[in-house]
Amino acid sequence: MEALIDLHTHSRHSDGTLAPAQLVALAAQRGVALLALTDHDTTAGLDEARAAAQAAGMNFVDGVEITAGWRGQEIHIVGLAIRPDAAGLQAHLARLLALRRARIAAIGAKLARHPRLAQAGRDVAAEVLARDGVPTRAHVARALVAAGMAATTQNAFDRWLGRGTAGHVPQEWPGIDAAVAAIRTAGGHAVLAHPQRYKLSSGALGQLCGEFREHGGAALETSLPGLSPNDQDRLARLARAHQLAGSSGSDFHEPGLAWRPLGRFAKLPPGIEPLHARLM
Numbered sequence: 001m002e003a004l005i006d007l008h009t010h011s012r013h014s015d016g017t018l019a020p021a022q023l024v025a026l027a028a029q030r031g032v033a034l035l036a037l038t039d040h041d042t043t044a045g046l047d048e049a050r051a052a053a054q055a056a057g058m059n060f061v062d063g064v065e066i067t068a069g070w071r072g073q074e075i076h077i078v079g080l081a082i083r084p085d086a087a088g089l090q091a092h093l094a095r096l097l098a099l100r101r102a103r104i105a106a107i108g109a110k111l112a113r114h115p116r117l118a119q120a121g122r123d124v125a126a127e128v129l130a131r132d133g134v135p136t137r138a139h140v141a142r143a144l145v146a147a148g149m150a151a152t153t154q155n156a157f158d159r160w161l162g163r164g165t166a167g168h169v170p171q172e173w174p175g176i177d178a179a180v181a182a183i184r185t186a187g188g189h190a191v192l193a194h195p196q197r198y199k200l201s202s203g204a205l206g207q208l209c210g211e212f213r214e215h216g217g218a219a220l221e222t223s224l225p226g227l228s229p230n231d232q233d234r235l236a237r238l239a240r241a242h243q244l245a246g247s248s249g250s251d252f253h254e255p256g257l258a259w260r261p262l263g264r265f266a267k268l269p270p271g272i273e274p275l276h277a278r279l280m
């Protein structure tokens, strides 16, 4: 059997649902031979995941997925093989956490002004801010579902949190230069995550890749679940044009989301250096 690798996953230290050790156990069961945990803006789950992987005889990579901004768009930069205790990285993550907490509080205040939510809006934000780990809008969405204000988390985004709704709070994030620098000061490889998901023209996406590479970015995610053959070709061409390596991961958040299964075949398009070769 060909070995599976997965260099993009989440635990409950951000918006995943599994504890790091549970994630590692599931990955082992699926036959994953090389795993990275890449929670949004936190390294808090890495010690537990690394220990579990070592006990299971699995190769493990310390990772993080950093939220960044570029021309008003939210961009995600995965850092792989980082030193979690690097001061520059942790200072950057502390800054992002403060922005996130302020945003969730602002969302709570806006929701509380809506007649149908009032106290529930305040309670939902307080509950999300009280949890351990990085607070995200995904947690607000789940809390709104639990409070009976939406049927599904998607519904909660559509009704209460998305653009044009009562609880929408736009957010400016530090730039991709700062995100790449934080990863590189921690000795890590910076990977531009899920490039096909950004609402950018192909010209703008090319410019993003060029700037990312100039700032010291190492790779593009070119192998992800749910990519059409067309997208796959486009991403492969981008990686080659900008001399970026290729990375692969599932962006796993929870079991039961069948379209993001844990573990990816390591196969990458021809002519692209596999980033994972630098990690083993």
Ligand code: AMP
Pocket (backbone or CB within 6 Å): 015, 040, 135, 136, 137, 138, 153, 154, 157, 158, 162
């Ligand atoms: P945040 O980083 O606080 O904006 O939260 C973003 C997280 O919420 C993402 O990582 C997704 O897991 C989830 N999310 C964002 N937008 C949507 C959406 N439209 N529908 C469902 N989940 C979403």
Ligand code: MN
Pocket (backbone or CB within 6 Å): 010, 015, 040, 138, 253
């Ligand atoms: Mn997420």
Ligand code: MN
Pocket (backbone or CB within 6 Å): 065, 076, 193, 194
């Ligand atoms: Mn992402």
Ligand code: MN
Pocket (backbone or CB within 6 Å): 008, 009, 010, 065, 251
């Ligand atoms: Mn992710």
